[in-house]
Amino acid sequence: MDVHLYTWAITGAVLVAVLALDVFWIGRNVHEPSMKEAGTLVAVVVAAAVVFGLGVWATAGGRYAGEFFAGWLTEYSLSVDNLFIFLIIMGKLGVPRPLQQYALTVGIILALVFRAVFIAVGAAAISKFSWVFFIFGAFLVYTAGKLVLDYRSHGSEEDEPVADNALTRFVNRRFPSTHAFEGRALTVVREGRRHITPMLFVIIALGSTDLLFALDSIPAIYGLTEEPYLVFTANVFALMGLRQLYFLIGGLLQKLIYLSLGLSFILAFIGLKLIFHALHEYHWAGWAPFDGDIPIWLSLSVIVGTLAITTVASLAASSRNAGPE
Template sequence: MDVHLYTWICTVVVMIAVLGVDLFVIGRRPHEPSMKEAGIAVGIFVGLAIVFGLGVWATSGPKYAGEFFAGWLTEYSLSIDNLFIFVIIMGAMKVPRHLQQFALMVGIVLALVFRGIFIALGAAAINRFTWVFFLFGGFLIYTAIKLVIDYRNHDDESDEMPDNAMMRFARRRFNAVDEYHGTTLTLRIDGKRVITPMLMVIIALGSTDLLFALDSIPAIYGLTQEPYLVFTANVFALMGLRQLYFLIGGLLKRLVYLSLGLSVILAFIGVKLVLHALHHYHLADWAPWDGEIPIWVSLTVIVVTLVVTTIASLIKSRYDDDAARQEPGAEEADGRATVPGPGRT
């Protein structure tokens, strides 16, 4: 795929422009978007991704278009899975609803930066060392197995905010206040610089994005080795993610089988990467295939897995809801839940 320098420049400029406008608007008017506002934004970004993929088809052919769509769907699914962690962080740190959009936007910008770095490093490694495909493939298979194990051990009652070295360092190094002060990250009180809870939220989101980038970049390189498609698939997967956070809200908890679906996708891509490396080193000449799984097969596996996962999750959630309503005392609990409470913070 021949991508001219000016195409790269135009893509990056447009991305920065969109993010810049979004940040400026959020910085001036942090708020919780309405369902209509969030739905329009998500629809626009999904539509732009589809138009972009069709543009790739028109200019470079169906093969590269298929690679983009497969990569975009995979990265979008991984990003939605990332939202589960965002929900836990926002809840554990009691972020006011009208400030969550700002935190999400900064977290997404950090994710773009981290993924951009990993994309560059991954491209350089692939160009120089083909054996890195063994490494990527093994890592994805390990991640897929870990997702299944985490799902089997999952307990909603024990969900806690992830902790890591960066957050522990910030707590030890700086004094902190307990109250949120809008989008302000640091304050000066009595001549001393202190940090606000918002800065800790940004650190938590950013460090989580860093860990997720370790999964997403090998996954996308298992579907395409074109840096331009890798980059754009990641950009479109992250754009509109914060609006999606508010749009689907409680639906996130209904996608109970999403991690299992992702484990299937990541395991498939991991095997695909290993087969590619075996083929390169002529270690799979005995196989009845040429060592390369066609992109249409990859796209079919991804789409079918996501559709089945979503449908099964919604059926399971509805069954659980019906079972809960039939339990003794459920009607009284529902009645108490419908009593109007205080307004949002």
């Protein structure tokens, strides 16, 4: 896929403009979005992603469009799982509902910056060293196994001190802080001395947590496409709708009880796909299906099918557990 520099420039300019408008709008309208507002914005972002994917199909062909859709769906489903952690962080730090939208927006901007760095590093490594696919694949298989073990041990992410990681503890030790939120302010001056507010802790917690999430998501999407432009745009569309999705399905998240198992299967599949691809690159996979180079239509079918089965099974099980009202 030949992506010209001006295409990257236009994409970056549009992204910056959308983020600037988003931050300006939130700054002027600090509030908790209604279900109608959140649903409308989620629909707009999803529609934009679909239109973009169709544009890729029209300009670059069905193969790259399939890679984009597979990558976007994978990143989006991983982002939904990440919302569990964001809900916990917001709850533990007692973020007022009207301020959560602002905190999520800043966290998403940080996530885009972090992931852009990971994408660039991953692209450089892949272009020079095919054996990197072995490492990416093994890491995803390990992550998938860890998700299953966490699920079986019933140790949910809610038991982890996600809002009290090493970075937040370091900041808390080194700088004086206030106990109450001061609107959207990150720092305030008290008695001639600058103090940091809980909002800064929230943003640090969200940003540093997403940095860990990127360790899973970036290798996963590189297992579906090696095109940095598609990797970047799939992440952008997945993250851009995350804030609205947070308010839209916050309650529904608790019902997706099998989501971790579904994601573990997807990550394991992509991990094995990466390992087979590495074997294919070294001509060691003549015994494997498709000569080790698993086609994108199969990857997309596995991802969509797994997400559909996981969602239906989760909602059915949650309905049975709830019982009659």
